[in-house]
Amino acid sequence: MKRLSVGNGRGGCGAAILAATLLSAILPVASLAQDQEDVTSVLRLVADRVVSNASFQFEDVRDGRRFFYPERAPLGAALRIASPVNDWRYWNGVLNIAMARVGALLAESTYTAFAARNIAFAFDHSGYFQQRRKNENKWEYPFGQLFMMEELDDCGAMGASTIEIYRGDRQDRYREYIDRAAAHIEAKQGRLDDGTLVRSFPRRWTLWADDLYMSLAFLVRLGELTGERKYFDDAARQVVNFHRHLFNEEKGLMSHCWYSETQRPGIAFWGRANGWALLAQVDLLERLPQNHSARDTLLALFRKHVDGILRYQSDQGLWHQLLDREDSYLETSSSAMFTYALARGVNRGYLGNRYAGNARQGWRGVRSRIRSDGEIEGVCAGTGVGEDLAHYYNRPTPLSDPHGLGAVLLAGTEVRGVYGH
Secondary structure (H helix, E strand, O other), X not given: XXXXXXXXXXXXXXXXXXXXXXXXXXXXXXXXXXXXXXXXXXXXXXXXXXXXXXXXXXXXXXXXXXXXXXXXXXXXXXXXEOOHHHOOOHHHHHHHHHHHHHHHHHOOXXXXXXXHHHHHHHHHHHXXXXXXXXXXXXXXXXXXXXXXXXXXXXXXXXXXXXXXXXXXXXXXXXXXXXXXXXXXXXXXXXXXXXXXXXXXXOOOOEEEOOHHHHHHHHHHHHHHHHOOHHHHHHHXXXXXXXXXXXXXXOOXXXXXXXXXXXXXXXXXXXXXXXXXXXXXXXXXXXXXXXXXXXXXXXXXXXXXXXXHHHOOOOOOOOEEOEOOOOOOOEEHHHHHHHHHHHHHHHHHOOOOHXXXXXXXXXXXXXXXXXXXXXXXXXXXXOOOOOOOOHHHHOOOOOOOOOOOHHHHHHHHHHHHHHOOO
């Protein structure tokens, strides 16, 4: 029997071509698997470090002694929450949401349990501190932002993460807090005449780009939880109004703030403020009822903002602290937020596949800032509205600043899906 030969009889060229074709088809699949596995490894690295740093304890600042229960500390102890990952700040809200999402993605209950325990930790112990509070402000007192609800920072992101946990653990105390946060945003938080949410500082009334996330993260989840359309309507109104006041058409970016008393925007196109705004818009789009009248408008605004930030992506994949100023440092948390928004947009169909390359490039940049021990470099510390650019240029970047933890984890959970696009 003759063996079937492939080629033209001159050195088996046809067989070589066929083999090369088959190899080229296999290599992208292998590369895709390797890329996704690397993302998974990074997610575990960072999430494991969060879990290992979570002591769920209180520390006496005078002598460093730690206690699982504040009642067991000696009389007069000056207690603080021992680990920043267990605190009740807006960045912890993002971290809780991200850890729960990592847990679901990797089928790792340890990460999901961290988020649930973090919420319970605050509710278990905040009453002790609330009863003993004297004149301390909310930033200097354990869980102060839980029981002193004054601004969106106090309840928006943490309220959103409480809703996420409440879905699977319907405790009355969680629902009471959710209802209290809803009442604050709806009736007590400052607003302009057009309904735009504002703060009372640094000038009365100041619109902060950050607050698009601090409000929407909660509103859209509450709308989803209750089925009440008014929360989606308010969220959609915020996006439209924030763009009207803050978005610079020439730059394609949002200013960090807008002052109602002068009717002028602030001076800085700060990276993380734009990151907060894009995270908020993605949160809204994926939860907004399909037949909502504002959907097309919101999609257009999101895409315009995305196209704006892409003008400023560096060769390293990262974005600068001041987006339009290349002499400012490359900053990790905003880069992670943009990477997440791009990847989520591609995976959900809000953006075309051509944006996948920018998401992958963004992740490479973020990935380069994660050390082998899971520590994260280059995250800007907390930053209020500044009156001069030096305020932004000179902000410190503490190692593993908590503002970046949730953002990096969110970026990783979503970027896995854009490999192969």
